[in-house]
Amino acid sequence: MSDLLASDVITPDAGKTPLLSLPDVSILKAAPMTRLSLRLREAAIPAAGEAFGAKLPVTPLGAETSAKRVALWMGPDEWTLLAPEDELQAVFDGIEDKLDGQPHSLTDISHRSEALIVSGPKASWLLNTGIFIDFSLEKFPVGTVTRTIFHKSPVMIWRTGEDTFVVEAWISFMDYVAGILVESAEELAAA
Structure with missing residues (x-):
């Protein structure tokens, strides 16, 4: 997992356990x-x-x-x-x-959205399970942000490091987004 974040505003929520922690990818809830x-x-x-x-x-x-x-x-x-x-x-x-x-x-809009920090060497692979964007560093460099759709949910994706992304979704969609990310990452681990 990369510790490189673009700002100390986006930090893991100390009160939450990681949603997923694998050698190649982790998913952490961001602090409010x-x-x-x-x-x-x-x-x-x-x-x-x-x-x-x-x-x-x-x-x-x-x-x-x-x-x-x-x-x-x-x-x-x-x-x-x-x-x-x-x-x-x-x-x-x-x-x-x-x-x-x-x-x-x-x-x-503080109470509208939540954020996840997805990081690790397989972070872009994990996001590509539901987003059809080229996340290579050449096409989506550090600092790039976009709105898009993850499966059926609107999300915002912000690359904060070579292998770190912030995924933001409306609170009403976050369980869906987090659930699919965790499920897809577990399939990666099983492969």
């Missing part, structure tokens, strides 16, 4: 975190990034990280912002104050 959905116009991007504490990526599929902050590109005018769970109000208020008078939408 602040999640905000931000939509705004191009002119407000620098101010929002300054208020958040990490630049907002403007390159499709991009991510920007700083100490305890992650900004993920979700579309031409949409970002998911991640921060420590206990900093929700401070982050929210800071962005709202900085963007006062500018058209934008900032929504707390």
Whole structure:
């Protein structure tokens, strides 16, 4: 399992046992975190990034990280912002104050989604059991983020290391996503 994570915001949940721990792949629940959905116009991007504490990526599929902050590109005018769970109000208020008078939408989505950390030499193989994306480092380098479908569930995939991915899904789909990942990994172990 790789210990390389892009930020200390995405960490394993210390209160949870690993969902799976095999020599070639592991699946850990990520600790709860602040999640905000931000939509705004191009002119407000620098101010929002300054208020958040990490630049907002403007390159499709991009991510920007700083100490305890992650900004993920979700579309031409949409970002998911991640921060420590206990900093929700401070982050929210800071962005709202900085963007006062500018058209934008900032929504707390912290309780909508959960994340898994999938890591190990077979992590991309495991994700490919339900996602038809080329996860080679050349095509999906570290830092790349995308929304896609895992089997029948919408997910967000973010590569945080050579063999480490964050898989985020809505809470109502997470048992399904985690269950299929564990089942597929157990088939790998049996092979």
